[in-house]
Amino acid sequence: MGLIVQKYGGTSVADPERIRAVAEHVARTRHAGDDVVVVVSAMGKTTDDLVRLAHDVAARPSARELDMLLTSGERISISLLCMAIIDQGCPAVSFTGSQAGIVTDTTHGKARIVEVKADRIRDSLAAGDVVVVAGFQGVSTARDVTTLGRGGSDTTAVALAAVLGADACEIYTDVSGVFTADPRVEPNARRVDHLSYEEMLEMAATGGRVLALRSVEFARNDRVPLHVRSSFTWAAGTWIRDKEEGMEDAIVSGVTHDVSDVKITVDRVPDRPGIAARIFRALADEAVNVDMIEQNVSRDGHTDISFTVPADDLDRTVTVMGKVAAEIGAGGFTHDTQVGRVSLVGAGMKSNPGVAAEMFEVLATEGVNIEMISTSSIRISCVVREDDVERAVQALHAAFHLEGT
């Protein structure tokens, strides 16, 4: 008798047939003896359709109202899934983010969970109900409806698993786990059985689309075991949890890539203390997620600074930089959307210093030019031309023998 949190993404509940299949699986889990909390996303492309509708009625939809609108998507999926579970003879009750006690800050569209008041969920579990919770949404400290942004349903699931002390948080999706590379780019990509939180964090941060970064951070902080698996085959997938003693770390667990970033270059920045801080403080204040940063060697008391931001943040970045570049006396700034990032992730890199050198050699052999480099103890990332990304992924996947046996 344990507690399982199951999260189902949009493709898992895309139509009535899929919803009934998920309901059967939930009922089976419950009847096997575990308590079950289900977190569900909006059906299929509902969220995209709603965003389009918003732009049909308003040139610049209000962020508060956009959150009100989008949260209707999960309201539909939780109630339908709940009906279907009850129809399987399994008592169930649905809760919106607000009813589930997901309290967030007031940043509409990208709210952060500040507290989870799970009393209603606990009461319903104690009463024997399966609890179905709307992912992606919460209620702000100002009592307004909020959304958690991209991957928000994963975050909801992991936050609930942490607060409720769940034995596992199962993330059901349309792929069978986490792969050594995106199978659409590298057909020899192989499912990974186990990853550490740190590896999964680096993969999520560098383009591994299966899990959102924030949900992995939550899981790591509270040591919530994650199990990423398919709602189409129901087969075991990839476990993300603390490595057990004695397990050997893979030198490279996967190759990730991301073509959604934009590279910004600020020219002729006066090379004085505090100038870089001015730029990145101004961007942080507008909630722009700066990723890689590179500063060139100084010449004539000036330097160039390059950094990457998500394409979604480009408008805000341009606004901020238009102001800041003038204030700091820079020569100007440009942006380049035709870039991509290729990364190697593996916990074993810590004790294998040659990985970076080998990566650069492989890319050089392929004629791929490296524009920016950043590293962590278990990751190496290179910014390259967008056109070179797929070739780079395939070459690295082969060079590090990730296709397995």
Added chain:
Amino acid sequence: MGLIVQKYGGTSVADPERIRAVAEHVARTRHAGDDVVVVVSAMGKTTDDLVRLAHDVAARPSARELDMLLTSGERISISLLCMAIIDQGCPAVSFTGSQAGIVTDTTHGKARIVEVKADRIRDSLAAGDVVVVAGFQGVSTARDVTTLGRGGSDTTAVALAAVLGADACEIYTDVSGVFTADPRVEPNARRVDHLSYEEMLEMAATGGRVLALRSVEFARNDRVPLHVRSSFTWAAGTWIRDKEEGMEDAIVSGVTHDVSDVKITVDRVPDRPGIAARIFRALADEAVNVDMIEQNVSRDGHTDISFTVPADDLDRTVTVMGKVAAEIGAGGFTHDTQVGRVSLVGAGMKSNPGVAAEMFEVLATEGVNIEMISTSSIRISCVVREDDVERAVQALHAAFHLEGT
């Protein structure tokens, strides 16, 4: 500087173009100086679509979950309308039924408002915002999402107008007001300029589809002036309010009809005190809305009892009667869906005793057989064969000269 509550039905906000047209009208009202509270239904056929979806996933959808599902419809319309109003340069904020403080009992699908805590609305109005409220929905005393049933958005609008002391409650719809008969049945039907609450109540109760009964009851209790008008022409429509002194009452204000009732006949009911009470208490306990009741003359210590119920309540009625008929020793019961009701409504009937006789003569001349009769001081209703209903409406409309000048 007054306060206007405007309610828009599903056809008024059926698509982005209609939503923008409504937003313009709201902004125009606000800019003219009045505070505005807008109550809005789900877009077009959204609610019907959602009900269909529920039946696709579950044989018998849970009432609680159905309410959760259906309330997503107004969540979409309030947020879209609010964005469009803001886009007109008019500050606005949307509230769900729960956020608007619409507290109901726990009867899912047909909840009654028990309290309106309008503090958030008052605060937003004081801040200069147009307030857009989701119609049809509330939050129960058990903190679950509820819906108010058929015509629930009208009820929301009138309840808010009453609590906020609005100067008028404008009900925008796809017709230009209340008519002397359904124009689809009687092409000579004419828009009525003024009606008393009592007349509107009788019309709503007998098939006048423009306003739901409960919303008119609310309006009468709190003397809220109602203005039923078109959101397509924006022209003045029908006012429903207290008659001014000296205004003469029309003998007949309109002919209404309804073919949604079912006639139940209980055969050979033992003619003892308390038997009728047993039947109707059992139906009341299951929230069946019994309308007309007729008991035949007793023979051999037995009698027949006929009554009508809405078609929506038929399943529950059959369940209840199956039990009760056996308990009271009745011979059995039958139901007949091929009936209709035709009614004459007019405040002047009180002082004109010949109206009923004339109505029966008109129907007799048309060869329409009367199966049941019920009257109030300002209404006469006859149950007839469903096939005779349209002919009866047309004959009565002509005989009482309702086509006007």
